[in-house]
Amino acid sequence: MRFRHRAAAGFATLLLPFAGMVGLASPAQAATEATATYAKTQDWGSGFEGKWTVKNTGTTTITSWKVEWDFPSGTSVTSGWDADFSSSGNHWTAKNKSWNGTLAPGASVSFGFNGSGSGSPSNCKLNGGSCDGGTVPGDEAPSAPGTPTASNITDTSVKLTWSAATDDNGIKNYDVLRDGAKVATVTGTSYTDSGLTAGTDYSYAVQARDTADQTGPVSGAVAVRTTGGDDGGDPDPGDKVxxxxxxxxxxxxxxxxxxxxxxxxxxxxxxxxxxxxxxxxxxxxxxxxxxxxxxxxxxxxxxxxxxxxxxxxxxxxxxxxxxxxxxxxxxxxxxxxxxxxxxxxxxxxxxxxxxxxxxxxxxxxxxxxxxxxxxxxxxxxxxxxxxxxxxxxxxxxxxxxxxxxxxxxxxxxxxxxxxxxxxxxxxxxxxxxxxxxxxxxxxxxxxxxxxxxxxxxxxxxxxxxxxxxxxxxxxxxxxxxxxxxxxxxxxxxxxxxxxxxxxFYGRGWTGVTQAAPGGSATGAAPGTYEAGIEDYKVLKNTCPANGTIAGTAYAYCGNNWWSYxxxxxxxxxxxxxxxxxxxxxxxxxxxxxxxxxxxxxxxxxxxx
Structure with a gap:
């Protein structure tokens, strides 16, 4: 009666109008000069919103971009959009998505993030070069692989094969996508996907990655239906909701x-x-x-x-x-x-x-x-x-x-x-x-x-x-x-x-000294988003249930007591x-x- 709605308050700083922040670009090839500029677009005290803008200032098309910078200790990216983020210590890297890496001469693209702390970026690099308009290294992104062919289809598996992609510096590997989500990375041009559900529809595509870790366009998709099963996996709860x-x-x-x-x-x-x-x-x-x-x-x-x-x-x-x-x-x-x-x-x-x-x-x-x-x-x-x-x-x-x-x-x-x-x-x-x-x-x-x-x-x-x-x-x-x-x-x-x-969550106390219900406590147990509350998917591993009462489970671990x-x-x-x-x-x-x-x-x- 409380949790379902208080959860919203934990994300109040994220519920901001991001309209217009997402730029979808069209494909192209590689470039010579570009800039990367940073702006802090919002600040709410304990955190902030930052935006990078990459602009092609040269005369040749850019096919991919990678922005790197350092944050001072205590400042970090907590979530981001329109780029793939990674970090090593205080060094941060943002790479283009598959759909926004191409910049024609004069074109620009922005990506953003929410951050914690109050520091500003330093030591910016764009594709390993200067962020202020100097020469930017680049190479061709790989081509799209051929549309996969499905064979050896069973109740629980399917074999996929495809023709190779091409790249000026060579192909490193392929991502296999099932229903749009990556399920495997392979070096060859075939893969057998297993552990599937009988009588179920799936869609497969592949995407190549070159030796510079650039990904190319996604191949065409092939539809696969595993054998066996019933009428397509619709629920069968009788007339129950x-x-x-x-x-x-x-x-x-x-x-x-x-x-x-x-x-x-x-x-x-x-x-x-x-x-x-x-x-x-x-x-x-x-x-x-x-x-x-x-x-x-x-x-x-x-x-x-x-x-x-x-x-x-x-x-x-x-x-x-x-x-x-x-x-x-x-x-x-x-x-x-x-x-x-x-x-x-x-x-x-x-x-x-x-x-x-x-x-x-x-x-x-x-x-x-x-x-x-x-x-x-x-x-x-x-x-x-x-x-x-x-x-x-x-x-x-x-x-x-x-x-x-x-x-x-x-x-x-x-x-x-x-x-x-x-x-x-x-x-x-x-x-x-x-x-x-x-x-x-x-x-x-x-x-x-x-x-x-x-x-x-x-x-x-x-x-x-x-x-x-x-x-x-x-x-x-x-x-x-x-x-x-x-x-x-x-x-x-x-x-x-x-x-x-x-x-689908539990409620818990800390400072508890007895496993059975009815014990005293000193406050709320730590939770990922709010003290006293934790998801089932977390609790099942961190504090497994060791008792039941009144038709539900409870767990006592350390000095924490949870029910779920x-x-x-x-x-x-x-x-x-x-x-x-x-x-x-x-x-x-x-x-x-x-x-x-x-x-x-x-x-x-x-x-x-």
């Missing part, structure tokens, strides 16, 4: 993109995606981070389709990647989620004119640039007539009125859903609003059955943040999934309209959900899972 939240800001510090749903195998197992979050301002729905949503340019290796974005295409960013995902996995439905912990403050004003609010939301969802992307809307109001980040006093009928207006505006052909509190205590948040009356207008509720307990109570007692049931010693009665579901059913919400919530769900506890929760007749499950959020999507798989398997 398996929905995941995709966070808009995850494309920055978390480096999690729509394509990760494909490479992890998750896309074939989910049924729905909630895109989080749109904002609610002045009683209206609005896009929040426009750069991430529809302007960020993706290279071929980053995109779902394997095709690079161009500077003049009408839609880029997450929305275009979601469009490509739906083309590849047509069973997936995408909903635009508005609100969340950070952006729920605008719902009170929205409720004062629910019809106008609903109309504004539909205008965003049906914007002509992405009208085909979204299949509905999700409202995440935390919390109607109760307190979240701020306190709402709209009254118990406000939520029902909002739901009714949304259904009237969107009609029967759109999905209209809501994420709601899971506070099952007497007189708690479920009792504060008319969730029973509102359910007639909604397709389902995402019941946020997590974040019950955590280091927001820094001294404990330690308790699982997502208990399925109550247990002896639970710090607050009614703070568990079973109590919340029972209360919602009692208020008239059909079981089939309730989805059980799963967190594992594939085994998720299996138990899905069995419980089916026995309760629930409509399925949802989770927050994709990037907390492992690279092979083991938690998504556990939900999918458990719902069958």
């Amino acid at each position: 398996n929905l995941g939240y995709f966070t808009e800001w995850g494309v920055y510090g978390r480096n999690y993109h729509v394509k990760n749903l494909v490479t992890s195998g998750s896309a074939s197992k989910i049924t729905h995606i909630n895109y989080a979050f749109g904002n609610v301002k002045n009683g209206q729905c609005t896009v929040d981070d426009t750069y991430a949503a529809y302007d960020k340019a993706y290279t071929a290796d980053q995109s779902v389709s394997g095709q690079a974005d161009t500077w003049d295409q009408p839609l880029r960013g997450n929305f275009n990647q979601l469009r490509q995902l739906k083309a590849k996995y047509p069973h997936i439905k995408v909903l635009y989620s508005f609100g969340g912990w950070t952006y729920s403050g605008g719902f009170g004003q929205a409720a004062q004119n629910a019809a106008a609010f609903a109309k504004s939301c539909k205008a965003v969802v049906e914007d002509p640039r992405w009208a085909d992307v979204f299949d509905g809307i999700d409202i995440d109001w935390e919390y109607p007539n109760a307190c979240g980040l701020t306190c709402d006093t709209s009254g118990p009928a406000a939520f029902k009125n909002l739901a009714q207006a949304l259904r009237a505006e969107f009609g029967k052909d759109y999905l209209v859903t809501a994420a709601i509190t899971a506070d099952g205590s007497n007189g708690g948040k479920i009792d504060a609003a008319d969730y029973g009356g509102a359910s007639q207008y909604l397709d389902w509720y995402n019941v946020m059955t997590y974040d019950y307990f955590g280091a927001f109570n820094k001294t404990g007692p330690t308790a699982p943040h997502s208990p399925l049931t109550s247990y002896n010693g639970i710090p607050q009665e009614g703070f568990n999934s079973a109590a919340a579901i029972a209360k919602l059913k009692a208020k008239g919400v059909p079981a089939g309209k309730l989805l059980l919530g799963i967190g 769900d594992t594939p085994a506890t998720i299996a138990g929760k899905m069995s419980w959900a089916k026995n309760q007749g629930l409509g399925g499950a949802f989770f927050w959020e994709f990037s907390g899972d492992t690279s092979n999507g083991e938690l998504v798989s556990a939900i999918s398997n458990g719902l069958k």
